[in-house]
Amino acid sequence: MSNANDATFDQTKSGAGNDVSRRDFLNQITVGALGIAGLGSVAVTYQYFAPNVLFEPATQFRAGTPDLYPVHSVTFLQDQQVYIVRMPEGFYAVSAVCTHLGCVTQWKSEAEMIACPCHGSKFKADGTKIEGPAPRPLPHFALSLTADGELLVDKLQSVKNSQALKV
Amino acid sequence: MATNVSLLLETLRESKVWKSVFRRGPANSNRTRSMAVFGNLFLHWMPVKVREKSLHVRASYYLGSISFLLFLILFVTGILLMFYYHPAAPNAYRDMKDLQFVVSNGVFLRNLHRLAAHLMVFMVFAHMFHVFYRGGYKPPHEFNWVIGVVLLLVTLFLSYTGYLLPWDQLAFWAVTVGTNIISAMPVIGDKIRFLLLGGHIVGENALLRFYVMHVLILPLVALVLIGIHFWRVQKDGGLTVKSKDSDGR
Numbered sequence: 001m002s003n004a005n006d007a008t009f010d011q012t013k014s015g016a017g018n019d020v021s022r023r024d025f026l027n028q029i030t031v032g033a034l035g036i037a038g039l040g041s042v043a044v045t046y047q048y049f050a051p052n053v054l055f056e057p058a059t060q061f062r063a064g065t066p067d068l069y070p071v072h073s074v075t076f077l078q079d080q081q082v083y084i085v086r087m088p089e090g091f092y093a094v095s096a097v098c099t100h101l102g103c104v105t106q107w108k109s110e111a112e113m114i115a116c117p118c119h120g121s122k123f124k125a126d127g128t129k130i131e132g133p134a135p136r137p138l139p140h141f142a143l144s145l146t147a148d149g150e151l152l153v154d155k156l157q158s159v160k161n162s163q164a165l166k167v
Numbered sequence: 168m169a170t171n172v173s174l175l176l177e178t179l180r181e182s183k184v185w186k187s188v189f190r191r192g193p194a195n196s197n198r199t200r201s202m203a204v205f206g207n208l209f210l211h212w213m214p215v216k217v218r219e220k221s222l223h224v225r226a227s228y229y230l231g232s233i234s235f236l237l238f239l240i241l242f243v244t245g246i247l248l249m250f251y252y253h254p255a256a257p258n259a260y261r262d263m264k265d266l267q268f269v270v271s272n273g274v275f276l277r278n279l280h281r282l283a284a285h286l287m288v289f290m291v292f293a294h295m296f297h298v299f300y301r302g303g304y305k306p307p308h309e310f311n312w313v314i315g316v317v318l319l320l321v322t323l324f325l326s327y328t329g330y331l332l333p334w335d336q337l338a339f340w341a342v343t344v345g346t347n348i349i350s351a352m353p354v355i356g357d358k359i360r361f362l363l364l365g366g367h368i369v370g371e372n373a374l375l376r377f378y379v380m381h382v383l384i385l386p387l388v389a390l391v392l393i394g395i396h397f398w399r400v401q402k403d404g405g406l407t408v409k410s411k412d413s414d415g416r
Contacts, residue, residue, distance in 0.1 A: 048364060049362050049365075050361065051365050054367070054372075056367060056368055057371065101343070102344065102346075102347040118344060160414055
């Protein structure tokens with residue numbers, strides 16, 4: 001009686017010289033399929049949460065003709081959060097966003113420095129750090145002239161702080 | 168008069184409707200009183216018996232209960248505020264000002280929500296310190312301690328997401344600074360900030376995302392964890408009571 005039972009059990013356990021039983025095989029298939037579906041759900045949910053179109057200020061913009069900016073001047077462009085700095089050696093486009101925690105800085109003309117209202121970082125007009133807590137100087141953005149003679153700022157492109165646009 | 172009222176209550180308890188709702192006999196024995204707790208969805212996770220000394224003020228200062236009461240206040244006032252608030256710019260700021268100056272009792276509800284939120288953060292911290300210094304994190308309470316720490320984080324996230332909703336200067340710069348702290352995380356920091364804000368700046372996407380987290384996701388998580396937290400107190404044998412408390416102090 002018990003022998004007959006063992007025989008039946010063995011038959012289901014090992015089919016055609018395979019070590020994996022039917023039950024284990026189906027379990028593995030099911031768990032594998034559910035796992036792939038789960039990972040896929042995570043991936044498409046991640047994609048869903050990352051927006052494809054943003055209604056944010058353009059990263060590339062025109063800043064008018066060079067003669068709008070006198071020599072030795074710092075002009076704050078509110079919408080773009082950029083300073084157009086004109087020195088004898090040429091033009092700089094300096095980021096107005098503090099490198100500490102992202103507050104928008106202000107040009108203090110009487111003290112001749114850029115100051116952050118959030119945590120008190122101070123910078124020179126060319127973005128060089130005077131005092132912290134900001135870890136880095138303000139970055140410079142790529143500045144060029146369009147064919148019709150306007151300044152063009154590209155905020156996605158950073159340039160060396162020594163690189164000035166001569167007009 | 169008194170006999171009339173008790174007679175009326177007696178008749179009510181014997182009625183078919185009452186018996187269909189409360190499936191137990193009259194509360195005149197420990198068994199039926201226990202059944203009343205077991206058989207109620209809102210009470211079944213609570214203990215049917217507690218040690219008397221764990222009810223003394225000094226055993227807990229009711230800090231956990233006060234935190235939960237504040238959570239309930241925030242739940243109710245939050246739902247009421249939602250009836251006047253649009254999570255979009257520029258409506259959000261105007262709706263907040265309308266609640267303060269135009270809507271009847273709006274300023275009361277808004278301040279109740281705001282102050283209860285500040286108080287809840289304080290009370291949850293006080294509760295945590297009290298449990299810690301009583302050794303409430305020791306076996307068999309380790310798991311419930313961890314649940315409590317997660318609940319503290321959920322409380323802080325609820326506070327932080329609610330901070331943006333007035334859409335004023337304070338809200339804007341607090342969230343700008345906070346999410347820039349997140350982006351200081353190596354490798355994935357900027358990605359997490361982008362997903363959290365739904366963009367690169369604190370804009371309308373960020374307002375909507377913080378709103379959904381504040382009014383739906385985080386309260387849901389908090390409710391589930393609070394349920395587990397209360398249930399575990401009972402399963403772990405009640406509040407931590409020390410032998411020196413036996414004199415009732």
